[in-house]
Amino acid sequence: MAFLILAIETSCDDTSVAILCDKVILANVVSSxxxxxxxxxxxxxxxxxxxxxxxxxxxxxxxxxxxISLIDIDAIAFTQGPGLLGSLLVGINYAKGxxxxxxxxxxxxxxxxxxxxAHWIDYTPxxxxxxxxxxxxxxxxxxxxKNPLNHQVIGRTLDDAAGEAFDKIAxxxxxxxxxxxxxxxxxxxxxxxxxxxxxxxxxxxxxxxGFKTYIKNFVNNFSAEQVQQELPNLCCSIQNAIVxxxxxxxxxxxxxxxPKSVGIAGGVSANSTLRKKVQELGNTLQIPTYIPKFEYCxxxxxxxxxxxxxxxxxQNFGDLGTVPYAR
Amino acid sequence: MNSVLVLDTSTSICxxxxxxxxxxxxxxxxxxxxxxSEKAALLIDQVxxxxxxxxxxxxxxxxxxxxxxxxxxxxxxxxxKSMSYALKIPILGFxxxxxxxxxxxxxxxxxxxxxxxxxxxxxxxxxAAFIDNQGNLLHDLGACVLPHPDIKKILTTHSTLIIGNGxxxxxxxxxxxxxxxxxxxxxxxxxxxxxxxxxxxxAYQEYQNLITFEPDYIKPxxxxxxxx
Numbered sequence: 001m002a003f004l005i006l007a008i009e010t011s012c013d014d015t016s017v018a019i020l021c022d023k024v025i026l027a028n029v030v031s032s033x034x035x036x037x038x039x040x041x042x043x044x045x046x047x048x049x050x051x052x053x054x055x056x057x058x059x060x061x062x063x064x065x066x067x068i069s070l071i072d073i074d075a076i077a078f079t080q081g082p083g084l085l086g087s088l089l090v091g092i093n094y095a096k097g098x099x100x101x102x103x104x105x106x107x108x109x110x111x112x113x114x115x116x117x118a119h120w121i122d123y124t125p126x127x128x129x130x131x132x133x134x135x136x137x138x139x140x141x142x143x144x145x146k147n148p149l150n151h152q153v154i155g156r157t158l159d160d161a162a163g164e165a166f167d168k169i170a171x172x173x174x175x176x177x178x179x180x181x182x183x184x185x186x187x188x189x190x191x192x193x194x195x196x197x198x199x200x201x202x203x204x205x206x207x208x209x210g211f212k213t214y215i216k217n218f219v220n221n222f223s224a225e226q227v228q229q230e231l232p233n234l235c236c237s238i239q240n241a242i243v244x245x246x247x248x249x250x251x252x253x254x255x256x257x258x259p260k261s262v263g264i265a266g267g268v269s270a271n272s273t274l275r276k277k278v279q280e281l282g283n284t285l286q287i288p289t290y291i292p293k294f295e296y297c298x299x300x301x302x303x304x305x306x307x308x309x310x311x312x313x314x315q316n317f318g319d320l321g322t323v324p325y326a327r
Numbered sequence: 328m329n330s331v332l333v334l335d336t337s338t339s340i341c342x343x344x345x346x347x348x349x350x351x352x353x354x355x356x357x358x359x360x361x362x363x364s365e366k367a368a369l370l371i372d373q374v375x376x377x378x379x380x381x382x383x384x385x386x387x388x389x390x391x392x393x394x395x396x397x398x399x400x401x402x403x404x405x406x407x408k409s410m411s412y413a414l415k416i417p418i419l420g421f422x423x424x425x426x427x428x429x430x431x432x433x434x435x436x437x438x439x440x441x442x443x444x445x446x447x448x449x450x451x452x453x454x455a456a457f458i459d460n461q462g463n464l465l466h467d468l469g470a471c472v473l474p475h476p477d478i479k480k481i482l483t484t485h486s487t488l489i490i491g492n493g494x495x496x497x498x499x500x501x502x503x504x505x506x507x508x509x510x511x512x513x514x515x516x517x518x519x520x521x522x523x524x525x526x527x528x529x530a531y532q533e534y535q536n537l538i539t540f541e542p543d544y545i546k547p548x549x550x551x552x553x554x555x
Contacts, residue, residue, distance in 0.1 A: 039552060052404055052541060052542075056538045059412070089405070093364070093367070097368070098412075099368075102413050320372055
């Protein structure tokens with residue numbers, strides 16, 4: 001018998017609802033809040049107010065696209081954390097209300113695990129699987145062993161996330177928020193002519209705050225016009241440097257741990273240089289390399305749904321007392 | 328027969344109740360700050376259980392729509408909006424200030440005093456509403472920085488019942504009013520006497536649009552733009 005799973009994701013500024021029939025995505029609706037760009041970052045209070053209005057619309061749209069009636073849903077999966085507490089609270093309590101009304105079980109999902117599980121939507125990577133997760137809030141290396149839900153974080157960022165470094169550096173360069181895609185865009189037209197020092201961090205951990213400060217001081221040597229003029233080369237050099245920091249650790253971990261397959265996940269995996277270099281790395285080491293579709297890289301409810309599906313199979317349910325966590 | 332589930336998560340009190348027609352069937356009230364996220368859904372489940380009412384038999388939902396704690400309000404709204412959608416039953420909103428005042432209507436009638444209902448809004452502010460001795464809203468004062476001219480006018484022209492957790496603060500900023508007053512800063516259960524209010528709202532079908540229904544935040548989001 002197939003299971004119908006409703007999934008809700010409201011961890012940051014995107015409101016998303018997905019409907020899955022087992023592993024098949026019947027709908028994956030994402031509504032982005034564009035209002036934040038004018039403030040140079042996500043405003044938490046604004047984000048949670050918007051979720052409360054958008055969630056209802058997004059749910060109705062998802063049900064319409066999937067041609068499913070709410071009453072047929074077998075379980076409700078939701079993001080428990082990490083994320084913005086105010087945003088998470090809206091999604092969690094909306095899910096709880098549905099659970100009470102429909103008398104169906106809840107499944108609490110960790111947002112970071114879900115980014116990794118996004119690979120299981122279209123593929124079934126061979127285990128152990130080593131995943132580099134890079135987003136605006138997180139940077140970590142995770143080893144998935146034994147089964148898709150068995151995660152071991154082997155390295156994480158000690159300060160800023162890689163995506164955060166992209167956004168903050170973009171701000172220094174006078175680019176709009178979110179800056180990552182803009183850096184990627186300008187980088188296409190430039191050459192990596194500048195060399196920046198690499199952070200020397202032991203094990204598989206990352207650090208970007210020192211790098212960010214270095215760039216800040218470096219850019220201060222330029223006049224505003226020079227920055228404008230050199231923008232493509234600066235963006236290309238910065239992008240290369242950040243990606244190399246990530247790839248170096250990824251390479252080290254692959255060599256040490258010898259996984260059977262590897263992949264990348266999270267919003268920054270939309271970055272063209274990162275995608276290219278991970279694919280190259282996989283080819284060089286002759287290891288199956290998975291890069292999820294773009295729509296499953298950024299925040300979305302389909303990945304919450306697929307994680308929910310595996311948790312449902314292992315009877316791992318949440319309850320009405322479930323509370324969110326920020327980190 | 329109407330069966331109404333009522334929820335108030337707008338203050339540090341988390342309260343749920345079930346009314347059948349005008350009568351309170353059962354209620355649970357938790358005086359504990361910062362637990363709404365964990366407890367609100369559990370309390371709804373519990374009140375349904377002790378009332379022995381299957382959730383499908385509910386005919387209406389009602390919620391305290393603020394003013395109050397933003398976080399608390401969002402928890403309540405998210406819960407009841409999804410219940411309303413899944414059960415296909417209408418949702419009603421009532422002012423937190425008007426709701427908590429209903430318990431004091433019998434005294435107000437007896438004394439012939441109007442009610443000044445208020446909530447502490449942090450620093451030297453309160454949310455306040457002026458309500459007649461029958462429990463009807465006369466004047467919504469919104470967010471008041473104390474001392475406040477409207478509150479001063481009320482206290483210098485009427486004997487009043489001052490109720491709610493901002494009552495002491497009002498008297499600190501408006502000391503020794505010339506008329507008599509009765510002070511009730513402590514509310515036992517803000518949704519225990521809503522029969523009349525709910526019946527009126529149901530009779531007038533004051534149902535809310537599920538998409539646009541939002542808490543009464545009173546204030547817009549305050550955003551300062553970084554100068555860096």
